[in-house]
Amino acid sequence: MRNIKDIDCFLLDLDGTIYLGESLIDGAREFLQILEAQGKKAIFVTNNSSKNKHSYQQKLEKMGLRVNPEKIFTSGEATTRYLNKNQPGAKIFLLGTPLLEDEFFNAGFELVSEAVPDYVVLGFDTTLTYGKLWKACDHVRNDVIYIATHPDYNCPIGEGKYMPDAGAIIKFIAASTGKNPLVIGKPNHYIIASLCEKYKVGKENMAIVGDRLYTDIALGINTGITTVLVLSGETTQQQYQCSDIKASYLFSSVKELGQALKNEMN
Ligand SMILES: [Mg+2]
Numbered sequence: 001m002r003n004i005k006d007i008d009c010f011l012l013d014l015d016g017t018i019y020l021g022e023s024l025i026d027g028a029r030e031f032l033q034i035l036e037a038q039g040k041k042a043i044f045v046t047n048n049s050s051k052n053k054h055s056y057q058q059k060l061e062k063m064g065l066r067v068n069p070e071k072i073f074t075s076g077e078a079t080t081r082y083l084n085k086n087q088p089g090a091k092i093f094l095l096g097t098p099l100l101e102d103e104f105f106n107a108g109f110e111l112v113s114e115a116v117p118d119y120v121v122l123g124f125d126t127t128l129t130y131g132k133l134w135k136a137c138d139h140v141r142n143d144v145i146y147i148a149t150h151p152d153y154n155c156p157i158g159e160g161k162y163m164p165d166a167g168a169i170i171k172f173i174a175a176s177t178g179k180n181p182l183v184i185g186k187p188n189h190y191i192i193a194s195l196c197e198k199y200k201v202g203k204e205n206m207a208i209v210g211d212r213l214y215t216d217i218a219l220g221i222n223t224g225i226t227t228v229l230v231l232s233g234e235t236t237q238q239q240y241q242c243s244d245i246k247a248s249y250l251f252s253s254v255k256e257l258g259q260a261l262k263n264e265m266n
Contacts, residue, residue, distance in 0.1 A: 009041040013210030016233015021158030027255020034258040047150035047185040049076035049123035075149040075185030078194040080107035096123035122148040150185030187218035213245040
């Protein structure tokens with residue numbers, strides 16, 4: 001575990017960490033200003049592959065935060081980077097939104113609907129149809145390589161409500177085919193490998209800041225990266241005390257983390 005003041009690159013989860021629903025977490029703006037003033041890197045990392053970095057930039061801008069879209073890294077981008085290393089230009093059968101389709105198209109892949117694909121890729125497809133699911137099951141059953149962008153079962157949308165997420169679609173296909181995908185996003189190491197390559201950063205002085213134990217904090221444990229759990233989102237103090245997954249640092253929110261960084265510097 002690194003001393004928090006030695007961390008020079010912070011991987012920041014978005015929902016529950018920087019904002020909750022449509023509102024910024026109290027102190028998030030000041031926290032980002034402290035990072036900037038101290039010359040530390042901030043990279044926003046989200047598992048949600050239904051949107052892309054530009055839609056997240058717009059969302060943050062509506063909340064008054066100006067962020068360069070290149071500093072936003074989604075599991076969708078991590079997946080295109082992983083595939084580009086393995087088979088550039090591959091034929092992909094994609095379960096994804098039009099934004100994820102753009103991401104794959106722009107990364108040089110051929111999206112196919114009728115031809116036999118090289119890969120089936122499953123994202124958080126809010127435009128999913130029974131026809132797409134059926135075809136995906138056929139390909140997976142026929143041993144086409146099967147990849148998912150992330151494993152989350154539900155996506156929080158505020159006021160205690162949720163949308164069924166990619167993990168729930170994975171379960172549907174598993175029930176039909178008995179097969180599970182290789183998962184790129186948090187808590188798996190592939191997303192970190194893609195990120196380190198894109199941003200030319202190492203894991204040594206990095207910390208992952210997030211509100212979920214089984215994605216954000218587990219990712220740090222799986223990859224040997226310092227972790228910071230914030231209690232501003234999903235995890236409560238009581239849940240944390242009962243959990244086997246432990247973070248390197250615990251703060252009520254990024255506001256308190258920012259204060260700790262400031263104090264360390266004084
Ligand atoms: Mg979160």
